[in-house]
Structure formats: structure tokens, C-alpha cells
Amino acid sequence: MTAVERVFKVNGKPFFPIGSESVTFGGYNVPHGKQEFVFKAIRQMGSNSLSIPVYWDEIEPVEGKFDFPSVNSLIENGRKYGVKVITLWFGTWKGGAMEFTPSWVKTNPKRFIRAVDSDGKDLWALSPHCKANLEADKKAFSALCQYIKDNDTGEQTIIAAQVENEPGVFGSDRDYSPEGNKAFNSRVPAKFLVAMKNQGKGPVYDLWQKASAKESGSWSEIFGWEAVAGHIMYNWIIAGYVDAVAQTGKSVHNLPMFTSLWISPEWWMPHRQIHDYGPDLVKREMLLDIFRWATPHLDLISPNNYARDSRGYEAICAIYSRPDNPYFIVESDGDQNMFRAIGDYNCIGCNFSSVERYVDENGVILPEYTSIADNVECVPSAIPLLLKYQGTGKIHSVIEETGQANQWLGNLDGYVGAVQFGSGTPPYSPTDYLHKKKIERHEYKPGTTARGLPNRKARVLLCRL
Numbered sequence: 407m408t409a410v411e412r413v414f415k416v417n418g419k420p421f422f423p424i425g426s427e428s429v430t431f432g433g434y435n436v437p438h439g440k441q442e443f444v445f446k447a448i449r450q451m452g453s454n455s456l457s458i459p460v461y462w463d464e465i466e467p468v469e470g471k472f473d474f475p476s477v478n479s480l481i482e483n484g485r486k487y488g489v490k491v492i493t494l495w496f497g498t499w500k501g502g503a504m505e506f507t508p509s510w511v512k513t514n515p516k517r518f519i520r521a522v523d524s525d526g527k528d529l530w531a532l533s534p535h536c537k538a539n540l541e542a543d544k545k546a547f548s549a550l551c552q553y554i555k556d557n558d559t560g561e562q563t564i565i566a567a568q569v570e571n572e573p574g575v576f577g578s579d580r581d582y583s584p585e586g587n588k589a590f591n592s593r594v595p596a597k598f599l600v601a602m603k604n605q606g607k608g609p610v611y612d613l614w615q616k617a618s619a620k621e622s623g624s625w626s627e628i629f630g631w632e633a634v635a636g637h638i639m640y641n642w643i644i645a646g647y648v649d650a651v652a653q654t655g656k657s658v659h660n661l662p663m664f665t666s667l668w669i670s671p672e673w674w675m676p677h678r679q680i681h682d683y684g685p686d687l688v689k690r691e692m693l694l695d696i697f698r699w700a701t702p703h704l705d706l707i708s709p710n711n712y713a714r715d716s717r718g719y720e721a722i723c724a725i726y727s728r729p730d731n732p733y734f735i736v737e738s739d740g741d742q743n744m745f746r747a748i749g750d751y752n753c754i755g756c757n758f759s760s761v762e763r764y765v766d767e768n769g770v771i772l773p774e775y776t777s778i779a780d781n782v783e784c785v786p787s788a789i790p791l792l793l794k795y796q797g798t799g800k801i802h803s804v805i806e807e808t809g810q811a812n813q814w815l816g817n818l819d820g821y822v823g824a825v826q827f828g829s830g831t832p833p834y835s836p837t838d839y840l841h842k843k844k845i846e847r848h849e850y851k852p853g854t855t856a857r858g859l860p861n862r863k864a865r866v867l868l869c870r871l
Contacts, residue, residue, distance in 0.1 A: 407797060407798060407799065408752060408797040408799075409729075409797060410732070410752050410754065410796045410797040411732045411754070412732075412754060412793070413566070413662045413664075413705045413706055413732050413734065413754060414565055414566055414662060414734075414754065414755055415565070415662075416490065416562050416565060417562060420793050421490065421565060422454075422754065422755055422785075422789045422792055422793060423454065423455035423490060423492065423565070423734075423755035423756075423757075424453055424454055424455065424755065424756055424782060424785040424786060424789075425448060425451075425453035425454060425455035425456050425457065425489070425490075425757055425758075425761075426447075426448060426451065426453060426456060426457070426740075426757055426758050426759065426760070426761035426764075427456075427457040427458070427494070427736060427737050427757045427758075427759050427760070427761075428444050428456065428457070428458045428459070428760065428761060428762060429759075429760045429762055429763070430459065430500070430501075441476070441479050441480070441483060442483050442486075443762070443769070444456065444458065444761060444762060445483045445484070445486070445487040445489055446487065446769045447761045447762060447764065447765045447769060448487070448489050448761055449487050449488070449489065450765055450769050450770075450771060450779075451761060451764060451765075451771070451779050451782050451783070452779065452782055452783035452786060453489070453761075453782055453786075454488075454489065454490060454786055455489060455490040455491070455492060455565070455755070455757075456484070456489050456490075456491055456492070456761070457491075457492040457493075457494055457568070457736060457757050458480060458491060458492070458493065458494060459493075459494045459495075459496045459500075459506075459571075460476070460477055460480075460493045460494065460495055460496065460550060461476075461496050461506045462495075462496060462497045462498075462506050462507055462508060462543070462546050463506050463507060463508040463509065464476060464506075465477065465546065465549070465550060466508055466546050466549070467508060467509075468508075468510070469508070469510050469542075470545075472546075472549045472553075474550075474553045477493075477550065477553060477554070478557065480493070480563075480564070481554075481557060481558050481561075481563050481564065484563040484564070485561060485563055490562075490563060490564075490565045491563055491564045491565065492564070492565060492566045492567070492568065493550070493554075493564055493566075493567045493568065494567075494568040494571055494666075495547055495550065495567060495568060495569050495570060495571070495651075496570075496571055497543045497546060497547060497569075497570055497651065498532050498534075498539060498540075498543045498570060498573070498647070498651075499531070499532075499570045499571060499572065499573040499574065500570075500571045500572070501571060501572045501668070502531060502572055502573070502574040502575050502576045502668070503530045503531055503575075503576060504520075504530055504531050504532050505530075507532065511532070511539075511542065515528065517538050518532060518536065518538055518539050518542065519532070519533045519535070519536035519538070519539065519583060519585065520532055520533055520583075521533045521534075521575050521578065521581035521582075521583060521586070522578075522581065522582050522583045522586075523577055523578040523582060524578065524582045526582065529575055529576065529577050529578060529581075530576070530577075531574075531575040531576070533581050533583050533585060533586065534573075534581065534640075534643045534644050534646075534647040535581060535583065535585035535586050535588075535589055535643065536585060540647055540650060540651070543651050544650065544651050544654040547569070547651050547654060547655045548654045548655055548657075548658050550567075550655070551567070551655040551656075551658040551659040551661065552658050552659065554567075554659055554661070555658060555659035559659075564661070565661070565662070566661055566662040566663065566664070566705075567655065567661050567662075567663050568663070568664055568665060568666055568708075568736065569648055569651050569652045569655065569663050569664070569665050569704065570648050570651065570665050570666075571665075571666055572666055572667065572668040572710075573644050573645075573647070573648055573665065574644065574668070579633060579636055579637060579640070580636040580637065580639065580640035581640065586640075589639065589643060590624075590625055590626075590635070590636060590639055591624055591625075592624065592625075593622060593623065593624060594622070594623065594624065594625055594628050594639075595642075597699075598642055598699065598700075599621070599622070599628075601699035602614060602695075602699070605695065605699075608691060608692070608695050609689070609691055609692040609695070610638065610692050610695050610696065613629050613630075613634060613638075613692075614628060614629060616630075617629050617630035617631075618630065625638065625639040638692075638696065641693055641696045641697070642696055642699075642700055645696055645697045645699075645700035645701050646700045646701075648665050648697075648701060648704070649700055649701040649702065649703050649704060652665075652701070652703040652704050653703040656703055662705045663703065663704055663705055664704050664705055664706045664707060664708050664734065664736075665697070665701070665704060665707060665708070666707075666708045666709070666710060666736045666737070667693060667694070667697070667707060667708070667709050667710070668710055690709075690722065690725050691725050694707055694725060694726065694731065698730055698731060705732065706731050706732045706733075706734055707726070707731055708726070708734045708735065708736040709722055709725075709726050709735065709736075710735075710736065710737035710738070711723070711726075711735050711737070711738050711743075711747070712737065712738060712739055713743070714739070714741075714743075716743060716746065716805070716807065719743040719746060719747075720743075720746055720750070720751075723746065723747050723750070723751040723753070724751070727747075727751040727752055727753065732754050733747065733751055733752060733753045733754060734753065734754055734755045734756070735747055735753060735755070735756045735757060736757050737757055737759045738756060738757060738758055738759065739758060739759070739778070740756075740758025740759075740778040740781055740782055741777075741778065741781065742781060742805050743805075744756050744758075744781060744782075744785075745781070745803040745804075745805055746803050746805065748785070748792065748796075748801075748803070749801050749802055749803030749804075750802070750803050752796045752797050754796075756785075758778060758782060763775075764778065764779065800818075800819070802815050802816075802818075804825045804864075806827045806864075810827060811826065811827060811828070812824050812825065812826050812827065813825045813827070818868065820870060821868040821869060821870055822868070822869050823866065823867065823868050823869070824866075824867050825864055825865070825866055825867075826864065826865040826866075826867060827864055828864075
């Protein structure tokens with residue numbers, strides 16, 4: 407039995423979001439007239455929620471003057487189409503860059519300091535060490551939360567907020583600005599050391615043990631190799647920055663809040679992306695540890711899980727679905743691996759990405775995406791059962807893999823079960839003349855999916871223990 411924390415709720419009742427994250431520019435200014443198209447596409451895909459950006463440069467084009475027509479449109483369209491909305495705050499960071507910061511931030515680098523690389527070159531990212539950057543972001547996000555509170559508290563169309571998007575920086579392993587170097591050479595905060603020691607395990611703890619096991623010191627004194635120490639320090643600073651923004655927003659409107667982390671293959675290489683990890687799963691776990699220690703005001707940390715191979719997908723699921731981190735997938739491909747996350751890792755919600763690309767200009771699902779549409783459409787009808795049985799061990803995912811004839815389901819409350827795909831080979835059930843076991847066959851005949859595609863034949867076999 408595993409307790410499942412239901413982060414997403416509507417009127418106090420658990421809500422299981424199954425939907426899409428729109429494209430980067432999917433929030434759309436109201437004059438573009440495309441926002442409603444996204445909601446129509448969500449309904450066409452059989453989904454119940456939409457994760458969609460809110461841009462800092464759009465809601466605060468002039469410092470201190472806020473405008474929310476696009477947010478109001480999100481609320482209106484969500485109600486019109488019966489879709490719940492998760493706002494994605496594109497503030498200081500979107501994909502490790504400052505793309506969606508207002509022009510009055512971008513054009514004033516003396517006040518809003520940028521991160522720099524080891525050669526002293528400005529990067530296209532704000533420095534997390536700069537107080538002015540943080541305070542400006544906090545004010546804007548707070549204004550957004552106030553608008554949502556004033557206009558949506560009763561209806562609860564907007565059910566959660568992502569705070570920043572893939573925070574980090576491209577082009578350097580950390581920020582080498584004077585403020586960044588000062589932070590790197592300073593003593594490791596007691597809060598960090600206490601959290602690490604209290605956890606008593608994990609890759610960060612192991613690095614500390616191998617490097618020094620010192621009770622105090624600078625980041626390099628505690629963790630040794632500067633590249634490793636710099637990564638750890640910078641992620642701690644970034645996570646603290648994100649948490650400060652979330653804390654300010656929650657003090658205005660207590661929405662569930664989270665941030666998203668990017669998983670791709672170059673994190674450990676110097677002068678690359680601070681938010682990347684590399685093929686070593688230990689590094690992914692390391693970043694999650696750091697973010698969990700530094701973000702008490704975030705309800706969860708969400709990965710982008712685009713792993714195509716089933717074992718790689720499951721490995722990411724195993725890292726992020728842990729007792730202190732309810733598992734929500736903010737971005738994925740929406741392929742069959744989604745069922746693994748939901749059935750085997752107690753995923754409390756899942757997004758496929760870029761719903762706009764799945765439909766044509768008339769809102770009709772494109773033929774090449776019907777299989778994903780079928781996957782997504784399967785989930786809503788099962789939500790009552792998911793809410794009831796996730797964490798009990800009574801839910802299992804069944805996914806046919808290449809060359810697989812059968813899938814064993816293990817102990818099913820007094821039965822051992824197996825699924826036989828296609829014509830398959832019946833699983834061997836050892837018996838003797840004194841202990842004959844009755845195999846109960848539940849055969850599902852080939853039919854068609856909701857979109858007219860043929861189903862594969864499958865049999866479920868149960869043997870009483």
C-alpha cells in the first residue's frame with residue numbers, strides 16, 4: 407500500500423488531469439485568435455485539462471502596469487469547453503533562457519544582471535544571484551495569482567500553476583558573474599547540509615562522503631571537483647529562487663504549484679546546460695534531491711519524460727515517483743508508456759505535448775496521431791478507478807512489446823494472472839493430478855478503437871492460488 411497524494415483538486419475533490427501542454431507560443435495573445443482553437447483540440451483528443459503558458463512580457467509590458475486579457479480568455483475558454491487549466495509561468499526562465507521577460511528587463515542589464523560564462527560573456531539568461539531579477543519576477547507572478555484569485559476562486563477553472571519552465575542556463579555550467587563567484591566561494595548553507603544529512607543517502611550525500619564528509623566549508627571544499635561543486639551550488643541557488651517566487655504567489659492564492667525539469671543528455675559536461683543530466687540516472691536523482699530540499703513551497707517537481715524506450719521511461723518514473731514527490735508528467739509523447747506511469751508508478755496526471763500539431767485546421771485529428779488520441783481517450787473513463795485504487799497494488803499496466811507473447815501480472819488478490827497477446831502461446835501452468843488448477847480465460851475479441859482502428863486480440867488468464 408502506497409499513499410498517493412492528490413495534488414490537483416476541484417472544489418475539494420481529487421482531480422486527475424489528462425491533457426496536453428500547448429506549444430511554447432500556445433498561450434497566444436488574444437488578437438491572434440488561436441487560443442480557442444487549442445481548447446477545441448483538447449476536447450477533440452478526449453482530454454480534460456490544458457497546460458498553457460502565461461508570458462511575463464505579455465502581462466507586464468510596462469513595469470508596474472499589468473494587463474490580463476489572455477489570462478481572462480483562458481478562464482473563459484476553459485469554462486466554455488469544460489477544460490481545466492494549468493498555467494505555465496514563463497517568467498525568469500523558459501528552457502534555460504530569458505526569452506519571455508519584458509523588454510524593460512532585457513534592455514537594462516545593469517539593473518537586471520545576466521548570467522555570464524567563464525570567459526565573462528553575457529548569456530541569454532538572467533542571473534539567479536541578482537535580487538532585482540527575483541523581486542521583479544515575484545511582483546509579476548504575485549499579480550498573476552491575484553488576478554486568478556479575483557476572477558476564478560469560485561469556478562476553479564485554473565487548478566494549478568507551474569512556476570518557471572526548465573530553469574537553468576545554456577552555454578555554461580554555472581553563472582560566473584561576480585555575484586555567482588561570490589556564492590560559489592562562500593560557505594555551504596547550513597540548510598543545505600542539514601537536508602543532505604537528514605536524507606542520509608542519495609548521490610549528493612555520497613559525493614559529500616567521498617569528497618570530504620566535512621561539516622562546513624565552501625562548495626568546492628565540501629564536494630571536491632569544482633565542476634561537480636558548481637553544478638550542485640547553482641542548482642541549489644536556482645531552486646531557491648523558484649521557491650521564493652512560488653512562496654510569494656501562494657501567499658496571494660494557494661494554488662498547487664510545481665516546476666518542470668528538462669531531461670536531456672549533456673548535464674555533466676562542463677560549459678553546457680546546468681539543467682541537463684546525462685545518461686547517468688544518478689545525476690537525475692541528484693537534481694531532484696536538490697530541488698526537493700530547496701522548494702518547500704512547491705507541491706511537486708515534474709520531469710519532461712520523452713524517453714522512447716520502455717526501460718528508460720520507467721527509470722525516470724522510478725526516480726520522480728517517490729514519497730516526497732507526487733508524480734506528474736508535464737510533458738511527454740503520449741505514447742503507450744503513459745500507461746506504465748499511471749498503472750505502475752501512481753502518476754497523478756499526465757500531459758502529451760503540443761496538442762496543436764495533432765489536429766488539422768478544422769480540428770480533425772490527423773491520421774498519424776490517431777494512436778496517441780486513442781491512448782489519451784482511454785484514460786478519462788478509468789479515472790474513478792484510478793482515484794480509488796492507485797497505491798493499492800490493484801492496478802497493473804498491460805503493454806505489448808515487440809516479440810512479447812505474454813505478460814505476467816503477478817499476484818492478483820488470490821490469483822496469478824497473465825495476458826496473452828495475439829494468438830500467443832498459453833502460459834504454462836504446472837499441476838499434478840492431486841492439485842489441478844482451474845485456469846479462467848477472459849477473452850477480448852478483436853474490435854475497433856474509438857477511431858476505427860483494429861484492436862489486437864488479447865486473452866487474460868487467471869489461475870487461483
